[in-house]
Amino acid sequence: MAQNLKDKRLEKAQQEFNRIITPEILEEAEHLHKRISYVPPSEMFKPFTM
Amino acid sequence: MTGLSESTKFIIPFSIDNHPLGKSAICSYLYEYLGVIGAKTCLHESDYIDKDYLIDYSKFYSRSFEKFEKTTERFHFFTCSFDTRKFNLALKTGDTTFFQNLQESYLGFVVLKPIRDIYNYKLIGRTLLSTYPEHDGVDTRCFLTNEHKVSLFGIPLKIKTLPFQQKDNAVGVCATVTCWSALFPLMYLFGTPVLSPVEVTERAVACPSEDCRNFPSDDGLTLSQLKYYFNTLNLETEFIDPNIRVDYQKPQDDIVADAIRAYIEMGLPIIATLNVKGTDDYHAVLVSGYRHTYGKVREIYVHDDNIGPYHHIKPNSKGKFSSWKEPAPNGDLKEYELQRLLVPVYPKIRLSFGKIYRAFLKFKRGTEIFVRSGTYPKGTRTELFLTDVHRYRQFLLKQKFDSKKEIIKEPAARFLWVIRIHNRNKPIRDYVLDGTAIYPNKIIWDIAFKT
Numbered sequence: 001m002a003q004n005l006k007d008k009r010l011e012k013a014q015q016e017f018n019r020i021i022t023p024e025i026l027e028e029a030e031h032l033h034k035r036i037s038y039v040p041p042s043e044m045f046k047p048f049t050m
Numbered sequence: 051m052t053g054l055s056e057s058t059k060f061i062i063p064f065s066i067d068n069h070p071l072g073k074s075a076i077c078s079y080l081y082e083y084l085g086v087i088g089a090k091t092c093l094h095e096s097d098y099i100d101k102d103y104l105i106d107y108s109k110f111y112s113r114s115f116e117k118f119e120k121t122t123e124r125f126h127f128f129t130c131s132f133d134t135r136k137f138n139l140a141l142k143t144g145d146t147t148f149f150q151n152l153q154e155s156y157l158g159f160v161v162l163k164p165i166r167d168i169y170n171y172k173l174i175g176r177t178l179l180s181t182y183p184e185h186d187g188v189d190t191r192c193f194l195t196n197e198h199k200v201s202l203f204g205i206p207l208k209i210k211t212l213p214f215q216q217k218d219n220a221v222g223v224c225a226t227v228t229c230w231s232a233l234f235p236l237m238y239l240f241g242t243p244v245l246s247p248v249e250v251t252e253r254a255v256a257c258p259s260e261d262c263r264n265f266p267s268d269d270g271l272t273l274s275q276l277k278y279y280f281n282t283l284n285l286e287t288e289f290i291d292p293n294i295r296v297d298y299q300k301p302q303d304d305i306v307a308d309a310i311r312a313y314i315e316m317g318l319p320i321i322a323t324l325n326v327k328g329t330d331d332y333h334a335v336l337v338s339g340y341r342h343t344y345g346k347v348r349e350i351y352v353h354d355d356n357i358g359p360y361h362h363i364k365p366n367s368k369g370k371f372s373s374w375k376e377p378a379p380n381g382d383l384k385e386y387e388l389q390r391l392l393v394p395v396y397p398k399i400r401l402s403f404g405k406i407y408r409a410f411l412k413f414k415r416g417t418e419i420f421v422r423s424g425t426y427p428k429g430t431r432t433e434l435f436l437t438d439v440h441r442y443r444q445f446l447l448k449q450k451f452d453s454k455k456e457i458i459k460e461p462a463a464r465f466l467w468v469i470r471i472h473n474r475n476k477p478i479r480d481y482v483l484d485g486t487a488i489y490p491n492k493i494i495w496d497i498a499f500k501t
Contacts, residue, residue: 009453013496017481020416021409026489032296033404037289039273039390045260047270048225048323050333050356 061134064089070125071162074171076216079358080160080179087180089127089157093137095202098124100161102230103175105246106221110265111165119164122175126202130155141203149205156180158209159200165218174216178209179359181339182351189348190475193339193360194314196238212319212338214359215247222247225271225321225334226254227355229279232319232336232394239317240396242283254279270332273323273390280394288402290391292372298411306371306388307347308410308434309403310340313393315435316465320393322352324386327373333386344474345431347371398486399436399465406467406483406490410434413469413481430473436485437466449477450500462494463487476501 062070066085070092071077100122111118130151140148161175178200181193193212200207213234217223222230229250236242245253251267257278261269271279277287292306299305313320320337338360339351350371351360356378363374371388378384393403414432421430437445439462446458465485471478477499484492 009496010493013481014493016496017493018491020412021491025409025412026491028297029405029408029490032294032408033402036291036294036296036404036407037402038291039289043389044274044277045272046330046332047259047261047272048223048332048334049268049270050224050326050331 061091061093061132061137063131064092064127070094071160071174072171074167074169074174076174076356076358077171079361080174080177083179083358083360084127084157087157087182088129090131090155091128093126093128093202095124095126097121098161100124100163100175102215102246103161103163106218106248109246109248109252110221122164123162124159125162126159126200126207127157127179128152128155129157152202152205153207156200156207156209158211161215163218165220167219173218174214177214177359178211179214180209180211181360186341189341189343191339191341191351192311192314193351194235194317194319194337196235196317198234212336212353212359214353215355217355218247219268220266222251222267223270224355225276226251226267228321228334228336228353229254229271229276231338231353232321235317235319236283236285236394240285242285250279253282256282271334273392276321276334276392283394284397285394286397286399288393288395288404290393290403292388292391296408296411298408298415300415302369303411303414304347304365304370304372305407306391307340307350308407309391309393310337310350310371311342311347311433312403312435314340316437318393318395318436320391322388323390323392325389327385327387332389337391344429345433345472396465401465401467401483401485401487401490403436406434409490410469413471417471426471426478427473430471430478433470433472435468435470437468439464439466442466442468442482446497449497451497452500457495457497460495466494 066081069077069081103122107120158179160177163173163175165173178198182191184191195210195212197208197210213231217227226247230247233244237244254271254275255264257275259272263269280287290309322335322337324333335352335354338353340347341349350363353359354361365371366373373387375383375385417432420426463484463486467483467485469481480497482495484494
Protein backbone atom coordinates (compact mmCIF):
# COMPACT_ATOMS: atom_id res chain seq x y z
CA MET A 1 0.00 0.00 0.00
CA ALA A 2 2.72 2.46 1.09
CA GLN A 3 4.81 1.36 -1.90
CA ASN A 4 1.88 2.01 -4.27
CA LEU A 5 1.39 5.48 -2.82
CA LYS A 6 5.10 6.20 -3.19
CA ASP A 7 5.13 4.91 -6.78
CA LYS A 8 2.13 7.04 -7.69
CA ARG A 9 3.54 10.12 -6.03
CA LEU A 10 6.93 9.65 -7.63
CA GLU A 11 5.43 8.96 -11.05
CA LYS A 12 3.43 12.18 -10.87
CA ALA A 13 6.47 14.15 -9.73
CA GLN A 14 8.67 12.62 -12.42
CA GLN A 15 6.08 13.36 -15.12
CA GLU A 16 5.88 16.99 -14.07
CA PHE A 17 9.65 17.20 -13.85
CA ASN A 18 10.05 15.67 -17.32
CA ARG A 19 7.87 18.42 -18.76
CA ILE A 20 10.49 20.94 -17.59
CA ILE A 21 13.64 18.86 -17.94
CA THR A 22 13.15 17.69 -21.50
CA PRO A 23 15.59 15.39 -23.39
CA GLU A 24 16.93 18.54 -25.05
CA ILE A 25 17.78 20.05 -21.65
CA LEU A 26 19.50 16.81 -20.62
CA GLU A 27 21.55 16.71 -23.78
CA GLU A 28 22.61 20.32 -23.38
CA ALA A 29 23.40 19.71 -19.71
CA GLU A 30 26.11 17.34 -20.91
CA HIS A 31 27.55 19.99 -23.22
CA LEU A 32 27.40 22.61 -20.48
CA HIS A 33 29.17 20.30 -18.04
CA LYS A 34 32.01 19.91 -20.55
CA ARG A 35 32.23 23.64 -21.26
CA ILE A 36 31.95 24.71 -17.65
CA SER A 37 34.61 22.30 -16.38
CA TYR A 38 37.09 22.64 -19.24
CA VAL A 39 40.47 24.04 -18.21
CA PRO A 40 42.90 24.92 -21.02
CA PRO A 41 46.22 23.01 -20.64
CA SER A 42 48.14 26.30 -20.36
CA GLU A 43 46.09 27.28 -17.30
CA MET A 44 46.71 23.93 -15.61
CA PHE A 45 50.42 24.75 -15.34
CA LYS A 46 50.29 28.36 -14.16
CA PRO A 47 51.72 28.46 -10.61
CA PHE A 48 49.94 30.25 -7.78
CA THR A 49 52.80 32.14 -6.22
CA MET A 50 51.25 34.93 -4.17
CA MET B 51 58.37 41.46 17.60
CA THR B 52 55.56 40.80 20.01
CA GLY B 53 54.90 43.04 22.92
CA LEU B 54 54.65 40.20 25.45
CA SER B 55 57.54 38.68 27.33
CA GLU B 56 56.85 39.09 31.05
CA SER B 57 54.62 36.75 33.01
CA THR B 58 52.75 39.79 34.33
CA LYS B 59 51.32 40.23 30.82
CA PHE B 60 49.84 36.73 30.74
CA ILE B 61 46.34 38.19 30.37
CA ILE B 62 45.80 41.65 28.92
CA PRO B 63 42.73 43.70 28.05
CA PHE B 64 42.12 43.65 24.30
CA SER B 65 42.92 46.92 22.60
CA ILE B 66 43.24 47.71 18.90
CA ASP B 67 46.23 49.90 19.73
CA ASN B 68 48.12 47.18 21.60
CA HIS B 69 49.15 44.40 19.22
CA PRO B 70 50.65 41.48 21.12
CA LEU B 71 50.69 39.59 17.82
CA GLY B 72 53.01 42.06 16.09
CA LYS B 73 52.60 44.82 13.56
CA SER B 74 52.36 42.99 10.23
CA ALA B 75 49.45 43.74 7.89
CA ILE B 76 47.85 40.37 8.73
CA CYS B 77 48.14 41.03 12.47
CA SER B 78 46.50 44.42 12.00
CA TYR B 79 43.71 42.76 10.04
CA LEU B 80 43.27 40.10 12.75
CA TYR B 81 43.15 42.74 15.46
CA GLU B 82 40.56 44.78 13.59
CA TYR B 83 38.53 41.63 12.99
CA LEU B 84 38.72 40.67 16.67
CA GLY B 85 37.56 44.16 17.58
CA VAL B 86 34.52 43.78 15.30
CA ILE B 87 33.54 40.39 16.79
CA GLY B 88 33.79 41.82 20.30
CA ALA B 89 37.13 40.78 21.84
CA LYS B 90 37.67 42.15 25.34
CA THR B 91 40.45 40.01 26.76
CA CYS B 92 43.56 38.35 25.34
CA LEU B 93 45.29 35.41 27.04
CA HIS B 94 48.85 34.56 26.05
CA GLU B 95 49.98 30.92 26.14
CA SER B 96 53.74 30.57 25.68
CA ASP B 97 55.62 27.46 24.50
CA TYR B 98 52.54 26.06 22.82
CA ILE B 99 53.17 22.91 20.80
CA ASP B 100 51.31 23.27 17.53
CA LYS B 101 51.15 20.04 15.54
CA ASP B 102 51.09 21.70 12.13
CA TYR B 103 54.11 23.83 12.90
CA LEU B 104 55.91 20.93 14.58
CA ILE B 105 55.63 18.85 11.39
CA ASP B 106 56.80 21.80 9.27
CA TYR B 107 59.65 22.24 11.76
CA SER B 108 60.68 18.59 11.69
CA LYS B 109 60.53 18.32 7.90
CA PHE B 110 62.08 21.66 7.02
CA TYR B 111 63.28 24.06 9.72
CA SER B 112 65.09 21.52 11.92
CA ARG B 113 67.61 20.96 9.12
CA SER B 114 68.51 24.64 8.76
CA PHE B 115 71.78 26.02 10.07
CA GLU B 116 69.85 28.85 11.68
CA LYS B 117 68.30 27.84 15.00
CA PHE B 118 64.51 27.92 15.07
CA GLU B 119 62.35 27.34 18.12
CA LYS B 120 60.23 24.22 18.19
CA THR B 121 57.32 25.77 20.03
CA THR B 122 54.92 28.59 19.24
CA GLU B 123 52.92 31.19 21.13
CA ARG B 124 49.15 31.00 21.26
CA PHE B 125 46.81 33.92 21.92
CA HIS B 126 43.22 33.25 23.03
CA PHE B 127 40.49 35.87 22.81
CA PHE B 128 37.32 36.28 24.86
CA THR B 129 34.35 38.64 24.86
CA CYS B 130 34.32 38.76 28.68
CA SER B 131 36.75 40.73 30.85
CA PHE B 132 39.01 39.10 33.42
CA ASP B 133 42.56 39.52 34.67
CA THR B 134 45.47 37.25 35.58
CA ARG B 135 44.56 37.16 39.27
CA LYS B 136 40.97 36.07 38.59
CA PHE B 137 42.07 33.47 36.04
CA ASN B 138 44.75 32.00 38.31
CA LEU B 139 42.29 31.81 41.20
CA ALA B 140 39.81 29.93 39.00
CA LEU B 141 42.55 27.48 38.00
CA LYS B 142 43.45 26.93 41.64
CA THR B 143 39.85 26.39 42.83
CA GLY B 144 38.58 24.63 39.69
CA ASP B 145 35.83 27.25 39.31
CA THR B 146 33.45 25.58 36.83
CA THR B 147 31.20 28.66 36.59
CA PHE B 148 34.18 30.75 35.51
CA PHE B 149 35.20 28.06 33.00
CA GLN B 150 31.65 28.00 31.63
CA ASN B 151 31.76 31.79 31.19
CA LEU B 152 35.06 31.41 29.37
CA GLN B 153 33.48 28.90 26.97
CA GLU B 154 30.48 31.14 26.32
CA SER B 155 32.68 34.13 25.56
CA TYR B 156 35.40 32.28 23.65
CA LEU B 157 36.33 33.78 20.25
CA GLY B 158 39.16 31.39 19.38
CA PHE B 159 42.92 31.63 19.12
CA VAL B 160 45.83 32.72 16.94
CA VAL B 161 49.13 30.80 16.87
CA LEU B 162 52.24 32.89 16.31
CA LYS B 163 55.10 30.88 14.80
CA PRO B 164 58.76 31.58 15.64
CA ILE B 165 59.39 31.95 11.88
CA ARG B 166 59.79 35.41 10.42
CA ASP B 167 58.83 36.74 7.02
CA ILE B 168 60.99 38.90 4.79
CA TYR B 169 59.95 41.99 6.79
CA ASN B 170 61.02 40.29 10.05
CA TYR B 171 57.46 39.82 11.29
CA LYS B 172 56.55 36.52 12.92
CA LEU B 173 54.24 34.38 10.78
CA ILE B 174 50.69 33.64 11.79
CA GLY B 175 50.14 29.90 12.23
CA ARG B 176 46.95 27.92 12.82
CA THR B 177 44.21 30.43 13.59
CA LEU B 178 40.71 29.51 14.70
CA LEU B 179 38.52 32.57 15.13
CA SER B 180 34.80 32.86 15.50
CA THR B 181 32.86 33.98 12.42
CA TYR B 182 30.87 37.18 12.05
CA PRO B 183 27.37 36.85 13.61
CA GLU B 184 24.91 34.82 11.55
CA HIS B 185 22.24 37.52 11.40
CA ASP B 186 22.57 41.18 10.55
CA GLY B 187 19.17 42.82 10.07
CA VAL B 188 17.40 40.97 7.27
CA ASP B 189 20.72 39.58 6.02
CA THR B 190 21.96 36.11 6.84
CA ARG B 191 25.58 35.00 6.81
CA CYS B 192 26.42 31.40 5.97
CA PHE B 193 29.89 30.07 6.74
CA LEU B 194 31.83 26.93 6.12
CA THR B 195 32.43 25.86 9.72
CA ASN B 196 33.03 22.84 11.88
CA GLU B 197 33.31 22.58 15.62
CA HIS B 198 36.89 22.45 16.93
CA LYS B 199 37.73 21.45 20.49
CA VAL B 200 40.38 23.51 22.26
CA SER B 201 42.07 22.70 25.56
CA LEU B 202 43.33 25.67 27.56
CA PHE B 203 45.32 24.26 30.51
CA GLY B 204 42.67 21.53 30.70
CA ILE B 205 39.70 23.93 30.42
CA PRO B 206 37.54 22.54 27.60
CA LEU B 207 36.66 25.18 25.01
CA LYS B 208 35.18 24.87 21.56
CA ILE B 209 34.91 27.07 18.52
CA LYS B 210 32.95 26.83 15.26
CA THR B 211 35.14 28.06 12.45
CA LEU B 212 37.29 27.32 9.43
CA PRO B 213 41.03 27.26 10.26
CA PHE B 214 43.30 29.85 8.68
CA GLN B 215 47.02 30.44 8.49
CA GLN B 216 49.42 32.71 6.69
CA LYS B 217 51.56 31.47 3.83
CA ASP B 218 55.10 30.42 4.65
CA ASN B 219 57.42 30.71 1.65
CA ALA B 220 59.52 27.82 2.92
CA VAL B 221 56.83 25.16 3.14
CA GLY B 222 53.85 26.44 1.18
CA VAL B 223 52.41 29.60 -0.36
CA CYS B 224 48.81 30.50 -1.18
CA ALA B 225 47.66 27.29 -2.89
CA THR B 226 49.18 25.08 -0.18
CA VAL B 227 47.60 27.08 2.64
CA THR B 228 44.26 27.12 0.81
CA CYS B 229 44.38 23.32 0.47
CA TRP B 230 45.34 23.05 4.14
CA SER B 231 42.25 25.06 5.22
CA ALA B 232 40.09 23.00 2.84
CA LEU B 233 41.15 19.80 4.59
CA PHE B 234 39.21 20.54 7.78
CA PRO B 235 35.67 20.52 6.34
CA LEU B 236 36.68 17.57 4.14
CA MET B 237 37.84 15.67 7.22
CA TYR B 238 34.49 16.28 8.94
CA LEU B 239 32.51 15.30 5.84
CA PHE B 240 34.51 12.40 4.41
CA GLY B 241 37.20 11.49 6.92
CA THR B 242 40.10 12.68 4.74
CA PRO B 243 43.37 13.11 6.67
CA VAL B 244 44.49 16.53 7.89
CA LEU B 245 48.06 17.28 6.84
CA SER B 246 50.44 20.09 7.74
CA PRO B 247 51.35 22.66 5.06
CA VAL B 248 54.68 20.95 4.31
CA GLU B 249 52.87 17.62 3.87
CA VAL B 250 50.31 19.23 1.54
CA THR B 251 53.13 20.61 -0.63
CA GLU B 252 55.05 17.30 -0.55
CA ARG B 253 52.01 15.43 -1.77
CA ALA B 254 51.06 17.95 -4.46
CA VAL B 255 54.55 18.27 -5.97
CA ALA B 256 54.63 14.54 -6.69
CA CYS B 257 52.74 15.73 -9.79
CA PRO B 258 55.47 17.29 -11.96
CA SER B 259 55.32 20.96 -12.91
CA GLU B 260 57.52 23.24 -14.97
CA ASP B 261 59.01 24.87 -11.88
CA CYS B 262 62.32 23.58 -10.63
CA ARG B 263 62.06 23.66 -6.86
CA ASN B 264 59.60 22.00 -4.52
CA PHE B 265 61.15 23.48 -1.33
CA PRO B 266 61.46 26.32 -0.48
CA SER B 267 58.08 26.36 -2.07
CA ASP B 268 57.76 29.98 -3.20
CA ASP B 269 57.46 28.69 -6.78
CA GLY B 270 53.90 27.76 -5.80
CA LEU B 271 51.59 24.97 -6.87
CA THR B 272 49.74 24.70 -10.16
CA LEU B 273 46.12 23.80 -10.87
CA SER B 274 47.22 20.36 -12.09
CA GLN B 275 49.02 19.83 -8.77
CA LEU B 276 45.92 20.87 -6.83
CA LYS B 277 43.85 18.40 -8.82
CA TYR B 278 46.46 15.70 -8.27
CA TYR B 279 46.63 16.48 -4.58
CA PHE B 280 42.86 16.08 -4.03
CA ASN B 281 42.84 12.94 -6.19
CA THR B 282 45.45 11.40 -3.83
CA LEU B 283 42.91 11.95 -1.03
CA ASN B 284 40.43 9.87 -3.07
CA LEU B 285 38.39 12.95 -3.92
CA GLU B 286 37.24 14.15 -7.32
CA THR B 287 37.69 17.76 -8.38
CA GLU B 288 35.12 19.89 -10.12
CA PHE B 289 36.15 22.97 -12.05
CA ILE B 290 33.73 25.79 -12.75
CA ASP B 291 34.49 28.45 -15.34
CA PRO B 292 32.84 31.66 -14.05
CA ASN B 293 32.87 33.29 -17.47
CA ILE B 294 30.79 30.73 -19.33
CA ARG B 295 27.51 31.71 -20.98
CA VAL B 296 24.55 29.44 -20.26
CA ASP B 297 21.13 29.21 -21.91
CA TYR B 298 18.33 30.67 -19.78
CA GLN B 299 20.93 32.92 -18.12
CA LYS B 300 19.89 36.53 -17.54
CA PRO B 301 22.13 39.49 -16.70
CA GLN B 302 21.10 39.27 -13.04
CA ASP B 303 22.32 35.66 -12.75
CA ASP B 304 25.75 35.12 -11.29
CA ILE B 305 27.16 31.64 -11.72
CA VAL B 306 29.82 32.35 -9.07
CA ALA B 307 27.26 33.25 -6.39
CA ASP B 308 25.07 30.30 -7.43
CA ALA B 309 27.97 27.81 -7.23
CA ILE B 310 29.15 29.17 -3.88
CA ARG B 311 25.67 28.89 -2.37
CA ALA B 312 25.23 25.42 -3.83
CA TYR B 313 28.40 23.95 -2.35
CA ILE B 314 28.73 25.87 0.93
CA GLU B 315 25.32 24.51 1.92
CA MET B 316 26.84 21.02 1.72
CA GLY B 317 29.86 22.19 3.72
CA LEU B 318 32.27 21.77 0.81
CA PRO B 319 35.29 24.05 0.46
CA ILE B 320 35.61 26.06 -2.75
CA ILE B 321 39.00 27.20 -3.99
CA ALA B 322 38.91 30.36 -6.10
CA THR B 323 41.84 30.87 -8.46
CA LEU B 324 42.60 34.45 -9.40
CA ASN B 325 44.72 36.34 -11.85
CA VAL B 326 46.00 39.79 -10.98
CA LYS B 327 44.59 41.85 -13.82
CA GLY B 328 47.17 42.69 -16.46
CA THR B 329 49.91 40.51 -14.96
CA ASP B 330 51.08 36.92 -15.01
CA ASP B 331 50.57 36.59 -11.25
CA TYR B 332 48.13 33.99 -9.97
CA HIS B 333 46.62 33.61 -6.53
CA ALA B 334 44.42 31.06 -4.76
CA VAL B 335 42.00 31.71 -1.89
CA LEU B 336 39.38 29.66 -0.10
CA VAL B 337 35.75 30.76 -0.10
CA SER B 338 34.68 30.61 3.54
CA GLY B 339 31.13 31.94 3.39
CA TYR B 340 28.69 34.45 1.97
CA ARG B 341 26.09 36.95 3.06
CA HIS B 342 22.66 37.11 1.49
CA THR B 343 19.39 38.98 1.67
CA TYR B 344 16.56 36.49 1.14
CA GLY B 345 18.76 34.50 -1.26
CA LYS B 346 20.48 37.36 -3.09
CA VAL B 347 24.23 37.12 -2.38
CA ARG B 348 25.55 40.50 -1.20
CA GLU B 349 29.14 39.59 -0.38
CA ILE B 350 31.35 36.58 -0.15
CA TYR B 351 33.99 35.83 2.49
CA VAL B 352 37.37 34.37 1.70
CA HIS B 353 40.30 33.04 3.68
CA ASP B 354 43.10 34.90 1.90
CA ASP B 355 46.51 33.96 3.31
CA ASN B 356 47.80 37.42 2.34
CA ILE B 357 45.03 39.26 4.18
CA GLY B 358 43.31 37.15 6.81
CA PRO B 359 40.24 35.01 7.53
CA TYR B 360 36.71 36.05 6.54
CA HIS B 361 37.82 38.86 4.27
CA HIS B 362 34.81 40.52 2.56
CA ILE B 363 34.50 40.49 -1.19
CA LYS B 364 31.93 42.81 -2.73
CA PRO B 365 30.48 42.28 -6.21
CA ASN B 366 31.93 44.30 -9.09
CA SER B 367 30.16 47.22 -10.78
CA LYS B 368 28.02 44.73 -12.75
CA GLY B 369 26.89 43.11 -9.51
CA LYS B 370 28.91 39.95 -10.14
CA PHE B 371 31.74 38.17 -8.36
CA SER B 372 33.73 37.35 -11.50
CA SER B 373 36.27 40.05 -10.61
CA TRP B 374 37.10 41.67 -7.30
CA LYS B 375 39.40 44.15 -5.64
CA GLU B 376 41.60 43.34 -2.66
CA PRO B 377 44.17 45.33 -0.73
CA ALA B 378 47.77 44.36 -1.47
CA PRO B 379 50.31 44.10 1.40
CA ASN B 380 51.51 47.62 0.52
CA GLY B 381 47.97 48.98 0.90
CA ASP B 382 47.22 49.43 -2.82
CA LEU B 383 44.06 47.91 -4.29
CA LYS B 384 44.70 45.00 -6.62
CA GLU B 385 42.13 43.99 -9.18
CA TYR B 386 41.69 40.26 -9.58
CA GLU B 387 39.89 38.30 -12.25
CA LEU B 388 38.32 35.11 -11.04
CA GLN B 389 39.62 32.37 -13.29
CA ARG B 390 38.16 29.20 -11.89
CA LEU B 391 36.36 27.66 -8.95
CA LEU B 392 37.72 24.30 -7.84
CA VAL B 393 35.58 22.11 -5.61
CA PRO B 394 36.93 18.86 -4.14
CA VAL B 395 34.02 16.43 -3.96
CA TYR B 396 33.39 12.92 -2.76
CA PRO B 397 33.36 10.55 -5.78
CA LYS B 398 29.76 9.51 -5.13
CA ILE B 399 28.63 13.08 -5.82
CA ARG B 400 28.40 12.29 -9.51
CA LEU B 401 25.92 14.89 -10.63
CA SER B 402 28.06 17.96 -11.17
CA PHE B 403 27.07 21.59 -10.84
CA GLY B 404 27.70 21.95 -14.58
CA LYS B 405 25.14 19.27 -15.36
CA ILE B 406 22.36 20.62 -13.19
CA TYR B 407 22.90 24.36 -13.61
CA ARG B 408 20.95 24.72 -16.84
CA ALA B 409 18.00 22.80 -15.41
CA PHE B 410 18.12 25.08 -12.38
CA LEU B 411 18.04 28.18 -14.58
CA LYS B 412 15.02 26.83 -16.42
CA PHE B 413 13.21 26.37 -13.09
CA LYS B 414 14.31 29.85 -12.06
CA ARG B 415 12.85 31.42 -15.20
CA GLY B 416 9.65 29.41 -14.67
CA THR B 417 9.35 30.73 -11.11
CA GLU B 418 9.74 34.29 -12.38
CA ILE B 419 6.82 33.73 -14.76
CA PHE B 420 4.72 32.44 -11.84
CA VAL B 421 5.65 35.52 -9.79
CA ARG B 422 4.65 37.84 -12.63
CA SER B 423 1.33 36.00 -13.03
CA GLY B 424 0.67 36.20 -9.28
CA THR B 425 0.81 32.41 -8.66
CA TYR B 426 3.78 32.93 -6.35
CA PRO B 427 4.03 36.03 -4.13
CA LYS B 428 6.44 38.85 -4.94
CA GLY B 429 9.96 38.18 -3.71
CA THR B 430 9.79 34.45 -4.51
CA ARG B 431 13.19 33.12 -5.58
CA THR B 432 14.73 29.87 -6.75
CA GLU B 433 17.94 28.46 -5.38
CA LEU B 434 20.07 25.41 -6.00
CA PHE B 435 22.09 23.54 -3.43
CA LEU B 436 23.74 20.24 -2.71
CA THR B 437 23.04 18.48 0.57
CA ASP B 438 23.13 15.04 2.11
CA VAL B 439 20.12 12.97 2.98
CA HIS B 440 20.67 13.19 6.75
CA ARG B 441 20.77 16.97 6.76
CA TYR B 442 17.83 17.20 4.37
CA ARG B 443 15.69 14.89 6.51
CA GLN B 444 16.55 17.02 9.55
CA PHE B 445 15.19 20.00 7.61
CA LEU B 446 12.05 18.05 6.57
CA LEU B 447 11.31 17.12 10.18
CA LYS B 448 10.67 20.80 10.92
CA GLN B 449 8.37 21.36 7.91
CA LYS B 450 4.72 20.72 7.14
CA PHE B 451 3.79 18.90 3.91
CA ASP B 452 1.59 16.07 2.65
CA SER B 453 2.65 12.43 3.20
CA LYS B 454 5.36 13.65 5.60
CA LYS B 455 5.87 10.46 7.58
CA GLU B 456 5.92 8.32 4.41
CA ILE B 457 8.37 10.61 2.60
CA ILE B 458 10.75 10.89 5.55
CA LYS B 459 10.93 7.10 5.87
CA GLU B 460 11.57 6.48 2.17
CA PRO B 461 15.08 5.39 1.17
CA ALA B 462 16.95 8.08 -0.74
CA ALA B 463 20.38 8.76 -2.26
CA ARG B 464 23.13 9.88 0.14
CA PHE B 465 23.69 13.11 -1.80
CA LEU B 466 20.87 15.28 -3.06
CA TRP B 467 20.61 18.32 -5.30
CA VAL B 468 17.72 20.51 -4.28
CA ILE B 469 16.04 23.14 -6.47
CA ARG B 470 14.12 25.21 -3.94
CA ILE B 471 11.47 27.81 -4.54
CA HIS B 472 11.16 30.03 -1.48
CA ASN B 473 9.84 33.37 -0.37
CA ARG B 474 11.90 35.32 2.17
CA ASN B 475 13.68 32.10 3.17
CA LYS B 476 10.35 30.27 3.71
CA PRO B 477 10.32 27.18 1.46
CA ILE B 478 7.43 26.85 -0.97
CA ARG B 479 8.51 23.86 -3.03
CA ASP B 480 11.53 21.55 -3.29
CA TYR B 481 12.49 19.47 -6.30
CA VAL B 482 14.94 16.94 -4.91
CA LEU B 483 17.24 15.15 -7.34
CA ASP B 484 19.56 12.19 -6.95
CA GLY B 485 23.08 13.61 -6.55
CA THR B 486 24.64 10.21 -7.18
CA ALA B 487 23.04 9.96 -10.64
CA ILE B 488 24.87 10.77 -13.85
CA TYR B 489 22.09 12.85 -15.39
CA PRO B 490 19.84 15.49 -13.79
CA ASN B 491 16.66 13.52 -14.48
CA LYS B 492 16.17 11.35 -11.39
CA ILE B 493 13.70 13.08 -9.12
CA ILE B 494 13.51 11.65 -5.61
CA TRP B 495 10.98 13.97 -4.02
CA ASP B 496 8.77 16.84 -5.14
CA ILE B 497 7.58 18.50 -1.96
CA ALA B 498 5.08 21.34 -1.70
CA PHE B 499 5.37 22.92 1.75
CA LYS B 500 2.44 24.22 3.75
CA THR B 501 2.73 27.53 5.50
